[in-house]
Amino acid sequence: xxxxxxxxxxxxxxxxxxxxxxxxxxxxxxxxxxxxxxxxxxxxxxxxxxxxxxxxxxxxxxxxxxxxxxxxxxxxxxxxxxxxxxxxxxxxxxxxxxxxxxxxxxxxxxxxxxxxxxxxxxxxxxxxxxxxxxxxx
Numbered sequence: 787x788x789x790x791x792x793x794x795x796x797x798x799x800x801x802x803x804x805x806x807x808x809x810x811x812x813x814x815x816x817x818x819x820x821x822x823x824x825x826x827x828x829x830x831x832x833x834x835x836x837x838x839x840x841x842x843x844x845x846x847x848x849x850x851x852x853x854x855x856x857x858x859x860x861x862x863x864x865x866x867x868x869x870x871x872x873x874x875x876x877x878x879x880x881x882x883x884x885x886x887x888x889x890x891x892x893x894x895x896x897x898x899x900x901x902x903x904x905x906x907x908x909x910x911x912x913x914x915x916x917x918x919x920x921x922x923x
Contacts, residue, residue, distance in 0.1 A: 797852030798867065805845025805868040812837040831889055835896045842868050842900030850908035858905035865901020869894050 816833050819825040825833065842865045849864030850857050876890060 794853050794855075797849060798863075800852070801845045801848035801864045802867045802871065803845075804848050805841045805864070806871060808844045809837060809841035809868075809872075812841065831892070835892050838872070838893045839896040839900040839903075842897040843904050846901040846904030847908045850904055851910060857908055857910070858902070861901045861903075861905025861908060862898070863901075864904065865898050868901075869897045872897065 813834060816825060816830070816837065820827065820830060845868055846861040846864035849860040853860040853863070855863070872893065873890070
């Protein structure tokens with residue numbers, strides 16, 4: 787029985803869409819909390835940076851589990867794809883780019899950190915780590 791192989795492009799698209807979905811959902815929840823007054827405006831940037839890292843981690847984990855390359859390469863590639871999409875949307879949203887250039891590097895750094903974290907802790911599908919038997923005293 788042959789093992790089914792999925793194209794790497796499907797995993798790439800799925801991972802990037804997971805990142806975008808998680809990021810959009812978390813930012814919308816943060817915006818709703820800001821409108822209600824539960825989160826202050828001064829905390830908006832740190833919260834968005836944290837959400838960017840969490841979203842990048844989730845999407846990069848999909849890349850790590852489904853792509854045929856190494857773990858760290860998949861994690862960084864997933865983070866880079868998400869960073870490219872976020873950068874393109876940000877540059878299209880701000881005409882002068884001043885707001886993005888001031889704090890955008892924080893978001894991009896957090897996105898890449900999420901990819902590195904996913905490449906470090908993620909593992910490929912189907913591979914189990916054998917643990918040595920415990921010795922009884």
